[in-house]
Amino acid sequence: MIFSPLDLASLSILLFLLQVLLAPFFKKNERFMVNVCFSLAAAASLLAVAAGIWTVENGTTEKAILALGLPDLPFHLRLDSLSGFFLTTIGLLAFYVSVYSIGYVRGFIGQRPVMRLVIFYSFFIAGMFMVVLADDALFFLISWEFMAAASYFLVMYEDEKAENKRAAFLYLVIAHIGAVAILLSFGVMAGLATGFKDFSGYTFDAMRASHFPVEWATAAFFLSFFGFAAKAGIIPLHVWLPEAHPVAPSNISALMSGVMLKTAIYGIIRVTLDIIKVFPWWWGAVVLVFGLVSAVMGVLYALMQHDLKRLLAYHSVENIGIILIGIGLCMVFTSFQMPLIAALALTAGVYHTMNHAMFKGLLFMGAGAVLHATHERNMEEMGGLIHKMPWTAVLFLIGCVSISALPPFNGFVSEWLTFQAFLLSPSLPAPILKLLMPIGAAILALTGALAAACFVKAFGVTFLGRWRGQHKPKIQEVNWPMRIGMMLAAATCLLLGILPTLFIGWMDTIPVQLVGSTISESAGTYGWLWLTPVAPERASYSGVIVFLGILAVVAVAYIMLHVKPGAIRRGNAWDCGFEKLTERMQYNATSFSMPIRRIFGYLFDIKEQVDLSPQSAHSAFPKRLNYYLRVRDRVWGWLYKPIAEASFWLSRKVGMLQQGRIQTYLIYSFITIILLLVFVK
């Protein structure tokens, strides 16, 4: 073989970096730059996908040492099944989004320079590829920061708005706090690997080879978990997500939410299952609890939003939670030496990683299409877009169905697998887990139901009913590259939903590598048509048959409605049978989520008031009615505000050292020298 997968992956990264050099030459013709660079990005992403698919298929591990880096500390690369899988995920979404961007970024031409977007876009994707390929702490952290910095500039793209600057700053702060924790974690492991003698412990290989004492391993694990949680947006470190995602350009939000968060999942899996390997069961329980809290709180917060992209951002928190549930279960089962169920849980988590990348990418692309067409993010001002934008509407609907975990799309499969893992938990020896597991399963079910409610709202308010806005802009369907990007993602959602057995068979090398077991044999007992994760008599699902069944029902309904002329009557949308209702009286996002806001109100910081005006009129006949609602994250007041205040207080105290007089500064050094001389003597 002339090429190896790692060559392909490296070539892909080089192509991305090449674009950065290429872009400035096309500064004169921005349209041409957008076409060339994003096409090149799409091609480069496909190369990475090929490398990833190839590696995972064969389960090979390939290593390389680069002549870059610090003296005596070269960069190590490694492409194994796990990196291959994430490479595929990132590459696939990057491919779709690049196609989409050809159309989307056109909208910026003439409004602001697009070169910055093109360059940082390339850096960003290259950074993500480097993160999953890195095989030493140094290269990993460099790539990690590279990715974070590039995405910071992308969030800042429309930098004239104060909101964007604030969001980008918040993102950068949390990303850096996380990076410091990861750095410390690697420091602990690298130090223990060589007994704090030299620097050779910085490679992941050296860390893998050593056995850590449990207390140090715990410290390393929690540091890295904290660091990765900050990137993944696990509650309570999620606050940057709903700020940064809405303000970034939509193709960037798709990538950030779809795949950048997944690099953190990659990091968690890499550190726990690959590097530390042996750990007590309660680590898994902690991950599980964080996953459950993130899942349910994420979806509840999402329900309260009426900014489309903000809503999607909160759903990223939810889905990261669901992925973590899978990973946490896998860790629990691994520590109890149950490799088969561990493999099932890991497969569920990793499968959901891929799924979330696809449908969240699709949804953000859809939200971007809506934004592109209407210049509006607030759902309360939209409505009835399905008539103007039928393509976008259908594709967005596919995303909604997938994320709501409804068959026959992909979200259902991975959440169903997670449930299967939950249902096998009675075999666990720890009693507390036996109690925790049913609660966990119930919370997961609640999450799924709430997510479905949330997307009924998102889709219904945005695309159905009638336009709610004051002025009616001229809305057009989006251009073809954007549609094609979304169609590809939607098709992937469907394929992953109806052919799970093939997909699980393909990715089976990951559980083999990490937990030493495989589920493809039991999962594929009846071939590609039926998915039977544990045993056929226990549970089985066939996406194809469900899909065909749904198609059949739709076809029958269509025929029954259209066979007789006059069976269909057209009235005003959503007028509930009355005829005098205006557009402003329609059911909207706030009213839709009101029951849930009442039930779960104590979880939020809600301020709600109704003003009747003028006050002089009888209260039963108000002329005007003002409704004010503000829903805030409680985490802000509980966690972030005290920390922010404490750090400001501390800064002011430290600031007192700064007198502005040279003599004072000299006295500081003078006294330091004298003291050192006295004490070191």
Added chain:
Amino acid sequence: MDIQTTAQIINFLAAMVLLTAFGMLVQRRIYGLIHLFAWQGLFLSVSTAIVGYAAGRHHLYISAVLTLTLKVILLPYILNVLIHKLKIRKEIETVVNVPLTMLIGIALVIFSYSLTAPVREMSTLVTRSILAIALATVMIGLLMMITRRHAVTQIIGFLAMENGLFFAATSATYGMPLVVELGLFFAATSATYGMPLVVELGVAIDILIAAFIFGIFFFHINTTFDSLDVEQMARLKEGE
């Protein structure tokens, strides 16, 4: 010249260096300061030459010549030109009054002697007592930087500090590890009598460059604040 006489001469020169250091601490006029600085350089240069002669380290002659050209001729000349161009004729205001500064200076000398006592006991070199004086010179230079308000005096203080470092390096001892322990990086180069030539040349060039940079800074500070009083720079402080 027997070893005893040499030691006497070197000690005498060291005393003169310390004396000029105190002189600088007291001196209120800027031209006087520069003269004192030149004198200190001269004593330093002569003492370096004598150490070189006594110890048979002939490369120390080069150091002596370098010191002479740089610190006795070139730097005072540059400073004079600067003062002339910037039209500074005022007396120098001090932050702390002179007697108190002197007292602190004396305390520093005592401190230096007590600090280097172990070195002096261990060493058999003719120059062993110089280390204390060198250290005292460094600290007095720093003290001068602290107590003076004028940018030019601060620079002279800095250069006097550097003189002390140079002195420590050329005089030096076999008590090297302890010297390192003192935490003063300069002394690390002073393995035995004198630094290696390369280091010396490097230091000489450093000083020269520093002088140029200071010159440029003077002009900038002067144009920005209309004065070379560093108190004015407190205005740069954030937030007020």
